[in-house]
Amino acid sequence: MSEPGVAGRAFPPGASACLPARLGKERKTGDLCLFETGRGRELCRCSLGQVSMEVTPGRGPRNVRLPGNWLFQTEDAAISELLRESARSRGLRAMERFGFRLIAVVAAAFLAVWALWRFGVPALVTLAIHMTPPPVIKAMDSGALRTLDATIARPSALPPAQRNVVRRIFTDLQTALPETARPSLTLKFRHMPGMGPNALALPGGTVVLTDALVREFAEDPDVIAGVLGHEIGHVVERHGLRQVYTSLSVYILVALIAGDVGPILEETLLEGQLFLSLSFSRAHERAADTFGLRLTRAAGYDPAGLARFFRSIVEHDTPSDWYSSHPLSSERIENVERFIEDTRRRGR
Amino acid sequence: MNQGIEKFGFHGNAREWFGIWIVNLLLSIVTIGIYSAWAKVRTKKYFYQNTWVAGRNFDYHATGKQILIGRLIVVAAVAILSVLSTATPVVALLLVIALFFLSPVLIVRGAAFNARNSSWANVRFDFDGKTGQAYLIYLLYPILTVLSLYLAFPFLARATQRYGVSGHSLGTSRFHFESTIAPFYKAFLAAAVPALLGGVAFVVIARDAFAAITGDGTPTPGAVVSVTVGYLVLLFMSVMAGVLYQAMIRNHIFACTKLGAAQHGFRSTVTVGRLLWLVSTNAVLVLVSLGLLLPWTQVRMHRYLAGQTALLANGSLDDFRGDIIPDADAIGDAYADVEGVDLGLAI
Numbered sequence: 001m002s003e004p005g006v007a008g009r010a011f012p013p014g015a016s017a018c019l020p021a022r023l024g025k026e027r028k029t030g031d032l033c034l035f036e037t038g039r040g041r042e043l044c045r046c047s048l049g050q051v052s053m054e055v056t057p058g059r060g061p062r063n064v065r066l067p068g069n070w071l072f073q074t075e076d077a078a079i080s081e082l083l084r085e086s087a088r089s090r091g092l093r094a095m096e097r098f099g100f101r102l103i104a105v106v107a108a109a110f111l112a113v114w115a116l117w118r119f120g121v122p123a124l125v126t127l128a129i130h131m132t133p134p135p136v137i138k139a140m141d142s143g144a145l146r147t148l149d150a151t152i153a154r155p156s157a158l159p160p161a162q163r164n165v166v167r168r169i170f171t172d173l174q175t176a177l178p179e180t181a182r183p184s185l186t187l188k189f190r191h192m193p194g195m196g197p198n199a200l201a202l203p204g205g206t207v208v209l210t211d212a213l214v215r216e217f218a219e220d221p222d223v224i225a226g227v228l229g230h231e232i233g234h235v236v237e238r239h240g241l242r243q244v245y246t247s248l249s250v251y252i253l254v255a256l257i258a259g260d261v262g263p264i265l266e267e268t269l270l271e272g273q274l275f276l277s278l279s280f281s282r283a284h285e286r287a288a289d290t291f292g293l294r295l296t297r298a299a300g301y302d303p304a305g306l307a308r309f310f311r312s313i314v315e316h317d318t319p320s321d322w323y324s325s326h327p328l329s330s331e332r333i334e335n336v337e338r339f340i341e342d343t344r345r346r347g348r
Numbered sequence: 349m350n351q352g353i354e355k356f357g358f359h360g361n362a363r364e365w366f367g368i369w370i371v372n373l374l375l376s377i378v379t380i381g382i383y384s385a386w387a388k389v390r391t392k393k394y395f396y397q398n399t400w401v402a403g404r405n406f407d408y409h410a411t412g413k414q415i416l417i418g419r420l421i422v423v424a425a426v427a428i429l430s431v432l433s434t435a436t437p438v439v440a441l442l443l444v445i446a447l448f449f450l451s452p453v454l455i456v457r458g459a460a461f462n463a464r465n466s467s468w469a470n471v472r473f474d475f476d477g478k479t480g481q482a483y484l485i486y487l488l489y490p491i492l493t494v495l496s497l498y499l500a501f502p503f504l505a506r507a508t509q510r511y512g513v514s515g516h517s518l519g520t521s522r523f524h525f526e527s528t529i530a531p532f533y534k535a536f537l538a539a540a541v542p543a544l545l546g547g548v549a550f551v552v553i554a555r556d557a558f559a560a561i562t563g564d565g566t567p568t569p570g571a572v573v574s575v576t577v578g579y580l581v582l583l584f585m586s587v588m589a590g591v592l593y594q595a596m597i598r599n600h601i602f603a604c605t606k607l608g609a610a611q612h613g614f615r616s617t618v619t620v621g622r623l624l625w626l627v628s629t630n631a632v633l634v635l636v637s638l639g640l641l642l643p644w645t646q647v648r649m650h651r652y653l654a655g656q657t658a659l660l661a662n663g664s665l666d667d668f669r670g671d672i673i674p675d676a677d678a679i680g681d682a683y684a685d686v687e688g689v690d691l692g693l694a695i
Contacts, residue, residue, distance in 0.1 A: 013470070014470060014519065014669055014670050014671055015471065015666075016404065016468065016469035016470065016471050016666055016667070016668035017666035018469060018666070055393055056397060057390045057391075058360060058398070060360075060394075061397075063397075063407065069470070096364075098367045102366070109373050109374040112374055112377040112378050116378075120377075124380060136431060140431075140434050140435040143435050143436045143437055146437075203434075244430065245427075248427060248430055252426065253380075255685060255686050256381050256419065256686065268635070
């Protein structure tokens with residue numbers, strides 16, 4: 001004798017015991033009925049709205065949750081029709097089914113990884129920067145300065161006259177910025193033994209110059225302007241914050257999306273992230289160079305000054321730049337020369 | 349009373365899992381990580397539902413929404429913490445210390461969420477390890493272990509496993525773990541041998557290279573090669589040490605675990621050679637396939653581990669009972685996903 005409905009197993013509420021059972025729809029009332037197979041004992045009765053089909057990825061048995069925590073489990077695909085499984089759930093399972101179609105999904109996934117890196121992460125980072133309260137950014141500067149002063153920096157020993165020369169260049173550059181995009185900028189002088197001619201920009205607009213840089217190029221304001229323009233570029237384009245947020249979001253995305261890939265691969269991914277952030281940092285240096293060149297020219301200085309600065313440090317170049325946070329000085333000199341060449345051509 | 353060996357089995361296959369995995373990945377990426385919460389649920393459901401013992405399978409019941417909320421909270425906290433740490437080092441230090449003292453709570457919360465949302469047949473698991481105990485095991489004992497120059501490490505390992513196993517129950521039936529210290533020392537010493545050999549090999553191979561580097565600053569190509577070779581040897585030996593330890597401890601923990609008043613037992617028969625083969629070939633295959641073989645390697649590992657595990661039934665398996673304990677607070681679970689910190693059960 002064949003009984004109506006879908007064959008499977010029933011588990012009583014919160015129990016491990018398992019009974020052979022059938023789930024069927026009653027003709028008259030339209031109610032769903034769970035019967036123990038063979039004995040015909042009714043285990044549970046309810047309306048269609050009271051049952052839920054649980055999520056089952058793959059082709060394993062389908063679980064149906066009935067009122068009072070009864071569980072019905074079946075291998076019969078007819079259950080999907082009986083319980084009117086949602087289109088979303090069916091669609092997702094259809095998409096996941098193995099076949100040539102999945103090649104398109106694989107290609108889309110690779111494309112999506114690229115798009116995420118190229119557009120998604122930068123968009124997230126821009127959002128995060130806008131959400132960061134300005135006082136926090138200001139606090140970053142004072143925190144970083146305090147750390148510098150406690151570790152490698154000593155008070156500046158520059159004579160006031162020399163400082164004033166640099167301050168004047170700094171003001172010239174600031175006024176050359178468009179009024180709508182003029183962040184509050186502060187200039188600081190520090191003596192940093194062992195750092196040579198160097199400069200750095202902090203996220204909140206503090207620019208630090210080393211005594212060695214000012215002394216070496218005291219007679220060449222174009223060099224000072226070039227370096228300051230580059231650092232102002234970092235501030236205006238928010239490079240410091242971008243790097244903090246980019247490496248953070250890549251770290252979180254790897255942790256959440258890559259999931260369980262094993263210890264060796266996770267190590268590889270995180271090392272890979274280091275190289276990505278280095279290449280990111282080099283891109284920022286190039287962008288700051290370009291910004292600085294435009295700004296120095298707008299303020300009436302000679303853009304070739306920046307190239308003179310790189311020429312003085314070109315001997316520190318390593319054979320290749322892939323494990324460095326800065327591009328090679330030789331490459332940056334070429335970029336400056338190309339910029340000067342371009343402006344000259346456009347000027348005519 | 350019926351006694352029987354019920355072998356665990358994994359019924360999933362790589363083709364099917366590949367489809368689920370790649371769709372998970374695609375949807376997670378195009379939603380900038382938001383779908384990853386639902387992807388986690390589908391992943392866990394696939395592996396749980398396809399793991400069977402005694403004719404009944406496991407299941408996972410957390411919802412994507414719960415996981416997403418937990419993850420949003422943890423991600424926001426991590427973001428704020430890292431921004432503040434660049435801004436004010438002092439505040440950041442205080443926050444790191446606070447997080448340090450919060451982590452045992454998060455570990456316990458994560459374990460409870462995971463257990464209460466997992467089931468076998470129609471019975472939910474539970475975890476009710478005491479938070480005070482967690483402070484000892486995840487904060488105090490590790491510090492004492494370092495002070496003992498790691499010689500007391502097996503005591504920490506035993507305490508961790510005992511806490512993790514004995515805190516769990518299936519419905520109202522509790523898991524019990526009891527073991528002498530000797531097997532933990534045996535595994536620890538066995539793993540120390542390849543680890544030390546790897547260290548010695550690295551020093552021997554790379555010694556000349558280091559001398560060359562410190563000499564004039566620029567490494568010769570030969571030096572780079574020998575450091576790389578030395579590093580690969582060290583990597584392989586430390587993986588071997590880890591696998592050796594994991595295999596020995598896993599087998600021992602299953603042998604020492606009992607379930608419920610009926611004292612059902614467990615058995616694990618993982619071998620070091622096979623596990624080492626799986627771990628190393630899996631890593632190579634995933635690397636050369638740009639990750640596309642990852643689902644296949646996961647299924648291969650899961651199938652092996654399930655196939656080497658058995659439940660030694662001591663009477664009927666139909667008598668487990670338990671209520672659903674609702675647990676929607678996925679913060680500890682998300683913390684485990686983001687920071688990789690969990691109970692540390694070797695199963």
